[in-house]
Amino acid sequence: MRRNKWFYISALLLSLTFVMGLAALCMASGGELAPPVGQPAGKTPAFGNYFVIGWTAVNFFVLLALMYKFAYGPINNMLEQRTNTIESSLKHAEEVKVEVEQMRKETQANLAESRKEAQEIVGRATKAADDAKNEILARAKEDAANMKSKAEAEIKSATDAAKAELKDTAAALALMAAEKVLGRTITDADHQAMAKQFVNEAGDLLC
């Protein structure tokens, strides 16, 4: 028990009151002890005072009845009630513990499942990304190939056009040269025949 200063002050005051009270009584009696109340002078108390014995017995049994009624009964009931409450609380706590343990297990299972699902999702996403990458690469390659073939075709047609133009120019030059050598105008029929011959001969050399 924690005792503060008021406890000590009360104890001191109570002790002082008792001592001063006794002293006051003693002083009031003129320094002599007053005889106990009810004591006739020169007589000693009787032994076996049946009234005192009877009254004391009655009083004690009244006290016992009071104690049974107001102390033991209520306190025993309260103790029993408290025991029941504690027992039920402990039982409830045990149940809650089991429940919490079960919930913990369920949560762990859910967590494991969620992790698995998350891994699956990540796997699926990775796979989809790989697929998309491959598809884009394939398309890019295809496009590149298309562009290349198109460019090659264009180059080929340009080359052909250039060759044809070169042939025409060479034919015209040949005609001019032939006219100069022959000294006359070449007819269309000559022209045609010569040009063709020349071109065919020179073309094989040029290309």
Add this chain to the structure above:
Amino acid sequence: MTFGMWDGVFFNLGPIPVDHLIFTEWVLIALIGIIAISATRNMQMVPRGLQNAFEAIIIFTYDFFTQLMDEEHVAKKWAPLLTSFFLFILCSNYSGLIPGAAHIEGFQPPTSNWNVTMTLAIITFFSIHIAGFSEHGAHYLSHFVSPSWAMLPLNLVEEVAHPLSLTVRLFGNIFGEEMVIAFLMFMAPFLVPSAIMGLSLLLGAIQAIVFTILSSSYIAAAAGAGH
């Protein structure tokens, strides 16, 4: 020389005289009753204050008597009586320390009169034999001739000696203590008696405990397996 406090009549209740110390007993019982009622009037599951203190006393006495008597059912049965003995004797003893005790009309410490201590001892005497008979039935009588018939007179003397010793011990101690304080007050009214009063606080508690423990050990012996 006065042997014991005078048991003078305070007033008459019809034909029955009521002594000063009987009136004091009423006041003490009323005081204990009021404390008990106020402590248990509004019982709480979590005890506080007076309820806590009173419960602690009751539980302590239950545990104490259970340890002392070995058998729990006997202790449970007799603990209320023994605790009532303790509280009654303790309050009676301490009432002698209040200024004016035995000098004010209607205020005389009960345990300083041997009629009162004898009554308590007689109650103990009957309790011992009730406990013996209730635990062992008629077989209880055999302990009077134990270990042989030759021991019967000694056993009977022992049975009478129990209440006698309880009576004289309690009465003698409390009366003696009061006499010592009274003489010291006569010789040196200031401060000197306070030391004896401090001792009286201890003595009052010890005598209440001794009476209760002896009563419980007698009851335990009668109700125990020895008989």
